[in-house]
Amino acid sequence: MNTARRSATVGGVIDAEILEFYRRGLEGDRLTAGTGLLEFLRTVDVLERVLPAAPADVLDVGGATGRYAAVLAAAGHRVHVVDPVPEHVAAAAARPGVTAAVGDARDLPAATGSYDAVLLLGPLYHLTARADRVRAWREAARALRPSGVAAGATISRFAPLLDGFAKGYHADPRFRDIVDAGLGSGVHRGPADEPRYFTTAYLHHPDEPAAEPVEAGLRAPRVVAVEGPLWLLGGRLDEILADPGRRATALDLLRRVEDEPSLLGASSHHLTVARAAT
Template sequence: MLADEVLAYYRQLGETDRLRVRASGRLEFLRTWDLLGRLLPAPPARVLDVGGATGIYAGPLAAAGYRPHVVDPVPEHVDAAAALPGVTAALGDARALPEPDGSADAVLLLGPLYHLLERADRGTAWREAARVVRPGGVVLAATISRFASAFDGFARDFYAEPGYAAVVDGALRTGAHRPVANAWFTTAYFHHPDEPPAEAAEAGLEPAGRYAIEGPGWHLPRLEAILDDPRRRGQLMDFLRRVESEPSLLGATSHLLTAARRRS
């Protein structure tokens, strides 16, 4: 279901720590959770968390009264998610979901679109989400920004490493991120901000909003100190909410959340 190098990357089980340890990952989690709280239907809605990994969002959703079910192609992810209270999990592929039509109140695609390099495969994943969500239900899909590797390369000094500039150039031209070093993330597709709504619409869904997850905040100086201070963290979160759908800033985020609805 996944390319060998992508499966090997996720079998390291680093995704949960990424969202809890690194400052940029912490901001990604806080902002994604904030958006879920505003965009999901009220509990006890059934949420199909496609590509939900170890249950980093499914666990808190269950604690909040939702009924989350994780579908993920990595066996270790499924085992970890299924061990969380209130969470069920199964192996599966976003392009062929083992779910009945209209069986979910909401569908999360918070990872699968990253690793489908062909538009036809991404279209299939969107159509599967549209099939399994109920009429009127919401699909929330995360994508990585077309410009993320360029920003990250300067922030983390990857440009000093041989080959990195060529990898960024390929992503900027085609969206395909094909790394030659594990530290540069694994094989992925980086979306232009205009692409996800178009993909959703082609799948028969009605686009309902674009939200910059980290916005321009993911590489702020002293971000860790800001997040550790409740007052400053609140100020940052308030600012990012205010500009989350500002078109001129959508390309500056690391991740974009696209909302779409199945027509009633």
């Protein structure tokens, strides 16, 4: 597998294979069950604690079909989604209280100092070049009002390795090559003919995420584990999340250890929260 290849972009915004991956419609239901639901619940849990009180102006960059935007709008925030996939934008714009437009995280269609919060829950792991990720953070910083908050999601360097064991993917030699390449360079490239495997992405080592927003001019970054190790429970995770009491216990315990450095590498996703300069 040639991990050095560069992907063609569509309109300078998104790699062609990434657009093709999302046009399969996988994002619509991804956050509604299993590990996706845990990711969603934990991300909302963190956002509820770090975002300004409603009503706030929130820019949801890479907001996909608007699942997070809908929750924030229902809580009283004014939410605008920017996403490079036209089908995502149409779905997000159809949600109550949410506006949406096609755009690029590296060149936001937002006036300077116009938002209280900027979310980068989708774009960072699809920008394989560090300079592009810092540029996305810098654009978030530009769009923020003084003392505003930015939050960005990243995928763990070790997520494909662990996911491969959980789902039996390592039986495919191609997947082992993908994992090997990702462990070395951080760049993950899934084959276009295998929809089970994630598309082009950058996988952050747990030591990396905090430095990028700092370079972009943001301050006080805090990196937390989103799912922790619970995402590896498979079918048992569905049972836990379906029971209100067990779900509450899981979320409470994960909240208590979300800052534990030794657990960051076991989480599929990390969330980095940083502040605008005052």
